[in-house]
Amino acid sequence: MTTPSYHLAHFSWGTLRAPFDDPKITTFAEAVPRVNARAEASLGFVWRFGDERPPAEAAGWPLFDDERVIASYSIWETPEALKAFVYNGSHGAFYNKRAEWFDQDAPRGYVLWWVVPGHNPDIIEAWSKVDQLAAEGPSDAVFTFAQLAPSAISDQS
Template identity: 40%
Template sequence: MSGFHLAQVNIARLAAPLDSPQLADFVAHLPQINELAERSPGFVWRMVDEDGADATGLRPDRTDDMLLINCSLWESVESLHAYTYRTDHLRLLSRRREWFEAPDGPHQALWWVPAGHHPTVTEAMDRVAHLRHHGPTPHAFTFRKHFPAPSSTPDGRTPGTDRAGSPATAP
């Protein structure tokens, strides 16, 4: 395992208010799908709002109350891909057109973060914007065109070593 985790963000614009009958089935499945993610191999963390159950209370764009965000961390591209496309999550994903407007550009971005770092809403939205403007790069990429985890930390160290390159020891 590297000293990095894969971050993923999805943004979506609701087709109706979250408390509407149109979104009732989506909202009803949130606890189950979040639990499935948390039990999935390779899951590390997911963003939640003040209530702590999910991220539906977060608004990534203060001018758009219909925009939702989902952000999580995984051990690898493969573990996120397996959860997304090889579990019951796929059944709900196939219904996204019932609940969300069609995106007008990239709505998901992946990127590597140092282990222990939890992305903020602003950071996640910046990654989607980067992908929209520059296409897939190591800064923000997609399942289709992804990049390997960095081989060193932002300060140039190999994960698990101290500044001199020796194995890091716990304090």
């Protein structure tokens, strides 16, 4: 068995239609712990930031002035593992219903980048990748699934 030289980091954010504690968001809010537990049990999962809604005093939060914006970031062994989680199973079911809970006309998106195994990015690094993707577009350094940088996928040690 080979060990990948890189893991895939993922950071995503979206704007809820209402604050997290609003009854309009209850179904989504109540599912978050279950979906996170499934992520952690998924094949290829490495790490995730522990709380999409950290305390106000946490570095970098809130990401936006709007309290409806939530974010998540995680590390996966491969793009295939992350894709399988995002688009299939319980997360996939919620992803397909995202218009019920997320404002489709408000800030949202995601960015991917390679990290060495054992490195867990902080919010400053994650947000810098968002800025880099917005400023420079997809590259080997930052990308989306549509522009997946191939340079580290097959790199084995």
